[in-house]
Structures are given as C-alpha cells and as structure tokens.
Amino acid sequence: MIISVASGKGGTGKTTVAVALALSADEDVQLIDCDVEEPNVHILLRPKIDEERPVYSLVPAILEDRCNLCGKCVDLCQYNALFLSPEKVLFYPELCHSCGLCAIACPEEAITEEKRQIGVVRRGSAQKVDVVYGELNVGEPMAAPLIREVKKEVDREKTVIVDAPPGASCPVVESVYGSDFALLVTEPTPFGLHDLKIAVEVLRTLKIPLGVVVNRAGIGDGKVYEYCGEEGIPIMLEIPFSKEIAELYSRGVPFVTRMEGWREKFRNLLEKIRRCSPA
Amino acid sequence: MRQITILSGKGGTGKTTLTASFAALAKRLVVADCDVDAPDLHMLLKPTVMRKQEFRGSKVAVMDRSKCIKCGICEERCRFNAINELEIDPILCEGCGVCAYVCPAEAITLNEKVCGYAYVSTIRYGFMSHARLNPGEENSGKLVTLVRHNARQIAQKEKVELILNDGPPGIGCPVIASVTGVDLGVVVVEPTLSGIHDMERALKMLNHFQINPLVCINKYDLNMENTKKIEEFCMDNGIEVAGRISFDPIVTEAMVMGKTVLEYSPNSAVSREIREGWSRILNALGSVDHV
Numbered sequence: 001m002i003i004s005v006a007s008g009k010g011g012t013g014k015t016t017v018a019v020a021l022a023l024s025a026d027e028d029v030q031l032i033d034c035d036v037e038e039p040n041v042h043i044l045l046r047p048k049i050d051e052e053r054p055v056y057s058l059v060p061a062i063l064e065d066r067c068n069l070c071g072k073c074v075d076l077c078q079y080n081a082l083f084l085s086p087e088k089v090l091f092y093p094e095l096c097h098s099c100g101l102c103a104i105a106c107p108e109e110a111i112t113e114e115k116r117q118i119g120v121v122r123r124g125s126a127q128k129v130d131v132v133y134g135e136l137n138v139g140e141p142m143a144a145p146l147i148r149e150v151k152k153e154v155d156r157e158k159t160v161i162v163d164a165p166p167g168a169s170c171p172v173v174e175s176v177y178g179s180d181f182a183l184l185v186t187e188p189t190p191f192g193l194h195d196l197k198i199a200v201e202v203l204r205t206l207k208i209p210l211g212v213v214v215n216r217a218g219i220g221d222g223k224v225y226e227y228c229g230e231e232g233i234p235i236m237l238e239i240p241f242s243k244e245i246a247e248l249y250s251r252g253v254p255f256v257t258r259m260e261g262w263r264e265k266f267r268n269l270l271e272k273i274r275r276c277s278p279a
Numbered sequence: 280m281r282q283i284t285i286l287s288g289k290g291g292t293g294k295t296t297l298t299a300s301f302a303a304l305a306k307r308l309v310v311a312d313c314d315v316d317a318p319d320l321h322m323l324l325k326p327t328v329m330r331k332q333e334f335r336g337s338k339v340a341v342m343d344r345s346k347c348i349k350c351g352i353c354e355e356r357c358r359f360n361a362i363n364e365l366e367i368d369p370i371l372c373e374g375c376g377v378c379a380y381v382c383p384a385e386a387i388t389l390n391e392k393v394c395g396y397a398y399v400s401t402i403r404y405g406f407m408s409h410a411r412l413n414p415g416e417e418n419s420g421k422l423v424t425l426v427r428h429n430a431r432q433i434a435q436k437e438k439v440e441l442i443l444n445d446g447p448p449g450i451g452c453p454v455i456a457s458v459t460g461v462d463l464g465v466v467v468v469e470p471t472l473s474g475i476h477d478m479e480r481a482l483k484m485l486n487h488f489q490i491n492p493l494v495c496i497n498k499y500d501l502n503m504e505n506t507k508k509i510e511e512f513c514m515d516n517g518i519e520v521a522g523r524i525s526f527d528p529i530v531t532e533a534m535v536m537g538k539t540v541l542e543y544s545p546n547s548a549v550s551r552e553i554r555e556g557w558s559r560i561l562n563a564l565g566s567v568d569h570v
C-alpha cells in the first residue's frame with residue numbers, strides 16, 4: 001500500500017514523521033521523497049546511493065531556416081513560452097510545460113524537440129529502507145515532471161511511504177495521487193489549522209482517506225482538535241513538543257532511533273492506517 | 280520603489296511571523312503574500328479587502344462524447360497521462376491543448392477555469408496584496424506574478440516606497456516568480472541540517488537570478504553548532520547575516536492571539552532581535568544599487 005505524508009505547509013514535521021514510519025515498520029519499506037525542491041529525507045537517513053539517473057524534459061528547438069514566422073506555435077502554446085519577434089520565434093524554457101504541441105502543429109516542420117536535464121533521481125538504501133528521492137536543478141521551475149519520474153520507482157510489493165512537498169498545488173497532487181491513505185501532519189496552532197484545512201480540501205477532491213498527526217502537541221490551542229472532531233477526521237498520533245526531538249532533528253538524527261517507545265507507537269500507527277484504508 | 284522578498288526553504292511559521300513583524304516595523308508599506316498555496320499572513324495582518332478579482336490561470340480539456348469516434352489519438356498524445364480509457368481526468372489535465380488539437384472529430388475543447396482569487400486590501404501598516412489558489416490547482420507562479428503586479432500597482436498609486444514579499448516555500452516556479460526583479464532576498468533559516476541544505480539551495484537560486492542575498496537565523500539557540508556552521512558558510516560566501524532570533528514560545532502565543540510578536544510582547548528579547556534584524560535589512564537595502 002502507498003501512504004502519503006503531507007502537510008499544507010512546510011516545517012510541520014512531515015519528513016520527521018515519514019522517516020519515523022519507515023524506520024519503525026517490521027516489513028520492507030520504500031520511502032519516496034517527492035519534495036524535489038527541498039528533499040530532506042536523505043539528510044535524516046543518509047542512504048548509500050546505488051543508482052543515479054538524470055531526468056530530462058523535452059523542449060522545442062526551432063530551426064530558424066525552416067520557420068516562416070507564421071506564428072501558429074505561438075498562438076497555440078497555452079503557457080506563453082513562445083513569442084513572435086519580427087526576426088524569429090523566441091523560446092522561454094522556464095514557462096514551457098513540455099507538452100509537445102508546438103512541434104506537432106508547426107506546418108513547416110521547423111520545430112524538433114530536444115532533451116534538457118531538469119534534475120536527477122537517486123535510489124539507495126539505509127538499513128532496511130529503500131530510499132528514492134529526486135533533486136530539481138536550481139533555477140528549474142517545473143517540479144511535476146521530476147515528481148512523476150520519482151514516482152515511477154514505486155514498488156507496489158512493499159509498503160511505500162511518500163513524503164509529499166508542502167502546499168496544496170499541482171506538485172502535491174502529483175505526489176499524493178494514487179495513494180491509499182494520506183497522513184496530514186500539523187501543529188495545534190492557528191497557522192497549523194488554517195494550512196490543515198487547505199490540505200484536507202485537496203485530499204478530499206482526490207478522494208484519498210486521511211488522518212492527522214498532531215506534531216508539537218502542547219503548544220498553541222485546541223482548535224485543531226475541534227476541527228478534526230467536527231469533520232470526522234481521525235487523529236492518528238500526537239507527538240508532544242519536545243526540545244529533545246527538535247534538537248535531534250537539528251543534527252539530522254531521526255528521533256525514533258533515540259527515544260524509547262516511539263518505534264512501537266509508529267508501528268501501531270501503521271496498523272491503524274491499514275485498518276482505516278480500503279485497500 | 281524598493282522590493283524585498285523573505286524566503287525560506289521550508290516555509291513554516293517562522294518566516295510569516297517575521298514578515299508580519301517586519302511589516303509592523305516598516306510602518307507604511309505594501310505587503311505581498313506570495314505564498315498563494317497556503318497563505319497565512321492575513322491571519323496576523325487582518326486585511327480589509329478593497330478589491331477581489333478572479334484568477335483564470337489555466338484551462339482544462341473537456342470531451343464531448345457524442346462527437347468522439349473513439350480513435351484513441353488523444354490518449355496516445357497526452358504527455359501528462361491525463362486521459363485514461365478515453366476519460367479525461369481534470370485533476371491531471373494541465374490544459375495544454377494537445378488533445379484538442381489532434382482530435383480528428385473536434386470532440387475536445389479547452390475551457391477556462393477559475394483557479395483562485397486575488398485581493399488588494401488595507402492593513403494597519405498600509406496595503407496588502409494577497410491571493411488564494413484553489414486547492415490542487417497549478418500555475419501558482421502566474422498567480423504570484425499577479426499578486427506582485429497588484430502590489431506594484433497599489434504602491435505606485437498610493438506612493439508607497441517599499442514592497443515586502445512573503446515568499447512561498449521551495450525553489451520552483453512560484454518562488455522564482457516571487458524573487459524576479461527584487462532588490463534583496465532575505466533567506467530565513469533554522470539551524471538544522473535540513474535547514475542548512477535548503478538555505479544553500481535558496482541562496483543558489485538567488486545567485487542564479489542575481490539577487491542580493493541576506494540571511495536571518497531563526498531559533499538560532501536551538502543548535503549553536505549549526506548556527507556557527509551557517510555563519511561560517513555566510514562568511515565564506517560574503518553573505519551578511521542580518522539577524523539571529525532566539526527560540527521563544529511567546530512567538531506561538533502571539534500567533535494564537537493573532538498578533539505579531541512586536542505587538543504581543545514588545546520588550547521581549549525576540550522583539551529586540553527582530554528590530555535589529557530589520558534595521559540591518561534596511562541598511563543592506565540602502566547599499567544596493569537601485570535600478
């Protein structure tokens with residue numbers, strides 16, 4: 001089964017939870033870091049990398065001697081990635097979605113497509129956990145194509161844990177799509193609640209069953225609990241606010257490996273998830 | 280008009296709290312909340328909306344079954360795997376138009392959709408430009424561009440000299456849209472290993488777009504060793520550390536009360552540190568060549 005760990009906002013402890021789940025499971029686990037803009041799983045797990053492959057996207061290359069400046073490609077491109085100047089068609093790669101329409105449509109066959117590297121996918125292992133993560137090249141705007149490549153590594157034979165990027169837009173949808181269950185990590189504060197509501201909306205449109213992990217429990221107020229109660233969202237686990245956890249995290253040490261009793265709690269969490277999800 | 284963007288690899292509450300406090304210190308400015316996926320700033324700045332506008336950033340393909348001859352070309356050509364068994368999944372569809380173009384039966388059209396809303400509001404310290412992307416939508420880069428456009432417009436109209444952008448998390452499209460053309464990028468970092476990793480990527484991105492960087496260390500006393508590492512890194516790269524802000528639960532208390540730390544506890548160490556940070560940011564802004 002595939003379990004996504006998500007949150008409306010970064011900094012809530014999403015990666016901590018994803019890593020803790022992976023390290024606590026008895027069975028073989030695959031941990032997939034889809035936060036390709038800021039991958040952090042490998043910092044906590046330090047996997048030995050077995051394989052690294054570049055990921056490319058296709059972008060148009062315009063053959064100027066064939067182009068008669070008819071402007072068709074410019075009109076058709078939905079993302080304003082092409083612009084017609086008096087001498088030639090200008091291309092803005094940071095806006096291109098690699099859809100291929102311009103190349104299909106050019107009546108002069110003046111557009112071919114070429115590969116442009118947008119990042120890498122790395123695969124490795126740390127203890128019993130298979131780790132997959134992507135890293136987007138700096139300055140590269142489109143995360144979704146790289147996320148799709150990262151997700152191709154999903155091994156359905158295993159328990160798969162997906163660390164989704166923060167937020168509620170397209171990269172999040174791309175990451176959690178196809179999951180059997182989503183764990184939303186939040187803090188019991190007004191910001192936490194507000195971001196949680198947004199994340200819940202996204203997951204509900206995707207019809208993925210969900211539950212909440214309250215991190216840094218004890219700070220803030222009780223509104224997150226009230227909200228979950230009203231919406232019928234189960235609170236699957238609470239992790240108290242603790243300087244020790246924060247300090248371990250700051251050094252890149254997963255807290256479940258150092259603090260007694262937590263592996264057990266995360267194993268129970270996995271059990272609960274299995275019971276809650278239809279698959 | 281000068282523009283500053285506050286960034287941090289991972290979003291989180293530190294950055295928004297800081298931005299709100301800086302806004303309180305700046306007294307008269309336009310604040311632009313560029314975190315359109317998960318905007319939080321309005322909870323502290325309590326804007327009064329003056330203008331609301333629809334944002335139509337993308338399209339979605341719609342198939343007319345009565346015209347479809349089931350040739351399957353659309354499915355084959357869609358690069359986003361949004362068509363499965365001749366069914367268009369509106370969530371996966373990126374509205375590129377390939378299917379509509381290749382369909383021999385003209386059975387597919389592209390429809391515009393409302394992807395969110397943009398607002399221009401008044402706040403205690405001037406004005407605010409903000410937005411809300413509908414959940415699961417893409418194109419937040421375009422919406423960020425709209426938010427910044429609205430911010431510049433109101434700044435010009437009301438003769439406001441400073442725009443403060445609260446940036447989205449990450450280093451991708453929305454972040455790039457939030458930093459292009461600004462005078463200064465302030466990277467807020469927490470002293471954790473992943474925080475440092477994210478900061479380095481954010482600084483690389485600023486460098487890539489030739490934007491002057493500053494660093495601000497939030498909760499610096501959480502791990503002094505890492506704080507030192509950050510300071511050394513900045514020193515080696517000629518980047519100024521504008522502020523060090525300590526960890527204090529009153530930051531969360533203030534948030535629960537819907538206030539900036541400066542209002543909630545003006546005499547606390549955190550408030551003092553924020554004021555110091557802000558004055559260094561303004562100094563740095565003064566020494567950046569204005570273009």
Ligand code: SF4
Binds near residue numbers: 069073
């Ligand atoms: S469609 Fe082809 S010929 Fe026409 S402007 Fe584009 S590249 Fe040139």
Ligand code: SF4
Binds near residue numbers: 059102103
């Ligand atoms: S591939 Fe698609 S997005 Fe890119 S330039 Fe061509 S039409 Fe535009």
Ligand code: SF4
Binds near residue numbers: 339356361367373377
């Ligand atoms: S518009 Fe593009 S993404 Fe959407 S279904 Fe058609 S080909 Fe696929």
Ligand code: SF4
Binds near residue numbers: 346347350353381383
């Ligand atoms: S290309 Fe047009 S006619 Fe062919 S399957 Fe798709 S919608 Fe139907």
